[in-house]
Amino acid sequence: MLQPFRLALPLALTIAWGAAAQSQPATRTRIERKRSVLLSSTSTGPMPVVHVAGDTPTVFLFSSPIQKKTLTFDECRIRVLDAGERSVIVQPVADLGDGERQEFGVFFADGRAPARAAFVLVTDPAEVNSRIDVQRPEPPNGTCPADAPAPVPKPEDFVLLGYLGSEGVTTSRVQDMLDTASGLGSEAGISFRGKGWILVDMTITNGAGRPPWTPQEATFTGRAGMPLRARLMVEPRGPIPSGRRGRVLAVVEVPVMDPKADLVFTVEVRGDGGRRLSTPDVRFPKSGAGASQ
Numbered sequence: 001m002l003q004p005f006r007l008a009l010p011l012a013l014t015i016a017w018g019a020a021a022q023s024q025p026a027t028r029t030r031i032e033r034k035r036s037v038l039l040s041s042t043s044t045g046p047m048p049v050v051h052v053a054g055d056t057p058t059v060f061l062f063s064s065p066i067q068k069k070t071l072t073f074d075e076c077r078i079r080v081l082d083a084g085e086r087s088v089i090v091q092p093v094a095d096l097g098d099g100e101r102q103e104f105g106v107f108f109a110d111g112r113a114p115a116r117a118a119f120v121l122v123t124d125p126a127e128v129n130s131r132i133d134v135q136r137p138e139p140p141n142g143t144c145p146a147d148a149p150a151p152v153p154k155p156e157d158f159v160l161l162g163y164l165g166s167e168g169v170t171t172s173r174v175q176d177m178l179d180t181a182s183g184l185g186s187e188a189g190i191s192f193r194g195k196g197w198i199l200v201d202m203t204i205t206n207g208a209g210r211p212p213w214t215p216q217e218a219t220f221t222g223r224a225g226m227p228l229r230a231r232l233m234v235e236p237r238g239p240i241p242s243g244r245r246g247r248v249l250a251v252v253e254v255p256v257m258d259p260k261a262d263l264v265f266t267v268e269v270r271g272d273g274g275r276r277l278s279t280p281d282v283r284f285p286k287s288g289a290g291a292s293q
Helices: 003-023 155-160
Strands: 031-038 049-051 058-062 066-072 078-083 087-092 102-108 116-122 127-135 170-174 177-179 184-194 197-206 215-222 227-235 245-253 263-271 276-284
Touching: 031 049, 049 127, 058 116, 066 078, 066 087, 087 102, 170 276, 177 276, 184 276, 197 215, 197 263, 197 276, 215 245, 227 263, 245 263
Parallel strands: 031 127, 049 116, 058 127
Antiparallel strands: 058 087, 066 102, 078 087, 102 116, 170 184, 177 184, 184 197, 197 245, 215 227, 215 263, 227 245, 263 276
16 A cells, blocks of 8 residues: 555655756857957056966967967966967866966067067956957057067066076187288177077178179088078178178077087078178187186
8 A cells, every 4th residue: 555655765865866956947059259468568567368268278369470489378287279470279287276366478579569478377267369450559640650669678678578498598709800802801899599490690891892792691501511501690781892891690499409519500691792701610609608708
């Protein structure tokens, strides 16, 4: 006689549990939003707040090219999934805690103000920013003067850009050269070696009675024989007049190199009329090698 009751009880409990489950609120999901942010024109201005989540990548799209080497973030809390010329994709390792604020920043490639984009990353339970379009304020009158001076670099810029590391910079003397055929000579040369780059700084003289000469390109050729194209800077700009001197700097980025091995190159500077100056055995001493030689 008790059997019908025993069968009815589990059925009643099942119905009750089902009704209770239906009465519970559904799991909240964050709304994905796309936003545009305008950076402050000064480094002391407020940083835009961006909502991030551990299960959603956030894409930053920049209106100007960026320098990927200058990305700054806490690698323990934030991951950079990809970085391009104008974009960065970030995602926190997990949702950031209540009240936790992580800074994320990068320098622009052109150096004009604002030179750096910086953001505060937080986690919001209601929404996540899947895309941020980053805009820079327009310079006065909408354009930069053609002769506007570049911002003066600061010591911390070299560290943030990755040009200086724990090994510092080593230097060495470059031998003076005289090429009577081309009428070019060099003196007071110094070679520099930093983190991922090598540079030669020398003074080149254009012989008296020779036509003006403009350095146009430079190459570094190692013992393996493969020439590396260098970036070239001449101070003052323009051609070196007859009988005058000009300061020439040539730099090559060499990210893959043994920091404990000396590097030796032949440095050649070429210019107008096929005239060139070649300096052999330019030594870039290993990191931490000591004083100049």
